[in-house]
Amino acid sequence: GFDDSVLICDEVDPILNKILEDNGLKVSYEPEITPEQIIEKISNYNIVIVRSRTTITKEMIDKADNCKIIARVGVGLDNVDQEAAKTKNIRVINAVEGAMNAVAELVLGLMLSLARQTARGDRAIRNGEWLKKELKGTELRGKYLGIIGLGNIGKRLGRLARALNMNIIGYDVVPIDEEFSKEVGLMKADLNTLLQSSDYISIHVPLLDSTHHLLDAQKMSTMKKTAKIINTSRGGVVDEDALYNALKNGTLGGAALDVFEKEPAIGNKLAELDNVILTPHIGAQTKEAQSLAANVIAEKIIQILRG
Ligand code: NAD
Numbered sequence: 214g215f216d217d218s219v220l221i222c223d224e225v226d227p228i229l230n231k232i233l234e235d236n237g238l239k240v241s242y243e244p245e246i247t248p249e250q251i252i253e254k255i256s257n258y259n260i261v262i263v264r265s266r267t268t269i270t271k272e273m274i275d276k277a278d279n280c281k282i283i284a285r286v287g288v289g290l291d292n293v294d295q296e297a298a299k300t301k302n303i304r305v306i307n308a309v310e311g312a313m314n315a316v317a318e319l320v321l322g323l324m325l326s327l328a329r330q331t332a333r334g335d336r337a338i339r340n341g342e343w344l345k346k347e348l349k350g351t352e353l354r355g356k357y358l359g360i361i362g363l364g365n366i367g368k369r370l371g372r373l374a375r376a377l378n379m380n381i382i383g384y385d386v387v388p389i390d391e392e393f394s395k396e397v398g399l400m401k402a403d404l405n406t407l408l409q410s411s412d413y414i415s416i417h418v419p420l421l422d423s424t425h426h427l428l429d430a431q432k433m434s435t436m437k438k439t440a441k442i443i444n445t446s447r448g449g450v451v452d453e454d455a456l457y458n459a460l461k462n463g464t465l466g467g468a469a470l471d472v473f474e475k476e477p478a479i480g481n482k483l484a485e486l487d488n489v490i491l492t493p494h495i496g497a498q499t500k501e502a503q504s505l506a507a508n509v510i511a512e513k514i515i516q517i518l519r520g
Contacts, residue, residue, distance in 0.1 A: 214238070215518050217281070218257060222246050223264035225286050226503045232511035252276055260514060262286060263293070265494070271297040282517060286506045287497055288312050288365075289447060291420050306513050309365050311506030312497035316445050317369035319496050320415050323469035324374075327413075327441045328353055332490050354378045359411030361404070361427070362418035362446070363389045370415060371397045382407050408436050413443065420447035430455035439466040445496045448473040453483065460486050471496050 214237020221230070224244040233240050238260070243250075248270070255261065255277045262284045263269060269283055274297040283293055285307045298305050326332055329350040337344045358374045359382040360367045368390060371381045375397040382400045383389055384407045389399065408414065414436065418424045428442065429452045436442075442465065444451045453474050459465040460483075467488040473481060476494055483489050497503070 217259035217518060219260040219262060220246075220251075220255070220258040221262045222251060222267040223262075223286075224266070225262065225264055226507035228504055229262070229286065229507035229511050232508070233514065236515055248273070255280065260284065262510065265292065268292040270294055274298055274301055274303065277301065277303065282306060282514060284510050284514060286311075286503075286510050289419060291447065304517060306510065306517075308506040308509040308513070310509050311502045313365045313369045315499040315502035316366045316496040317373055319471065319492070320370050320443050320445055321373050323443050323471075323490055323492070324353060324358075324413050324415075324441070326490055327443070327467045327469055333487055355380070356412040357382055357410055359384070359402075359407040359414045361407065361414065361416045363393070364417060366445075367415075367417035368393045370417070371399065382411055404432075405435060408432055411440060412437065413441050415443040416446045416450055418446055418450060420449050425449050426452040428452065428456075430458070433459045433465060436465060438464055441465070441467040441469070443469045445471040448476065453481075457483055457486070460488055
């Protein structure tokens with residue numbers, strides 16, 4: 214076994230603890246730890262593990278003199294200062310496999326819910342209203358789904374949506390997987406063509422300087438009036454003010470958001486609108502995704518320690 218010490222800063226699936234301890238590592242499980250406490254004791258640890266609650270800052274990394282690995286039990290690495298880690302020779306790892314199916318299934322559910330307005334119907338019944346007439350929906354079959362970012366999640370979504378006989382349009386900044394393209398009959402397009410042609414637009418890019426407000430007012434103005442945007446990537450990728458205006462003015466058909474510019478998104482003005490579905494960043498919140506991510510991270514850590 215190994216004798217490294219591990220600090221787990223967020224709530225993670227217990228399987229992670231177990232695998233690491235079975236391999237001899239000393240694990241401190243502190244899912245409520247504060248940033249101040251991390252700064253105080255990070256130098257005692259060789260491995261630091263986070264999920265979504267904790268952000269690993271440069272200030273923390275500056276003190277992390279014994280740290281070899283920072284692990285995120287999830288996909289996006291925007292809550293770890295990767296530049297700072299690099300200068301200290303700390304490996305930063307994540308678990309892309311975990312969220313793939315969970316997020317893709319959430320998107321599918323959100324699209325179906327947008328098409329039939331199930332959330333609105335539910336709200337209305339609870340308020341004593343029977344909106345049968347108003348809630349004439351549409352079907353996904355035959356509609357055009359534009360997927361921006363054909364990485365792990367984007368491709369999984371493409372395959373699921375194809376099974377519902379949607380037409381899949383794809384845009385990425387890197388060449389798109391050929392096998393996937395064939396399988397779903399992908400129509401490759403530039404971003405503008407995708408935006409103009411799609412009934413549903415789902416975003417699966419990382420949050421980078423180049424993807425900040427990738428969908429802004431100008432881009433939204435080129436979409437179909439009935440188009441619906443689904444964002445489960447990161448809040449900053451869609452300009453929320455522009456989205457609010459477009460939805461309110463009826464120049465866009467609807468939106469479903471799992472991620473927000475500011476989280477928790479309590480009091481977000483998009484909640485005023487009926488053609489919007491909001492979920493509290495639950496993309497990877499499934500038993501299966503959490504346990505898969507925990508297993509993947511445990512395996513990766515042990516591989517690295519073995520050298
Ligand atoms: P991935 O790295 O497998 O794929 C991302 C793809 O986006 C890549 O193919 C990349 O080339 C492409 N891309 C980058 N910049 C682009 C641009 N400007 N235009 C078009 N494409 C671009 O990542 P993934 O695992 O599929 O995750 C995608 C996103 O989902 C990430 O932002 C991640 O943080 C987010 N995510 C959210 C949740 C959630 O809980 N809602 C869970 C997991 C992941």
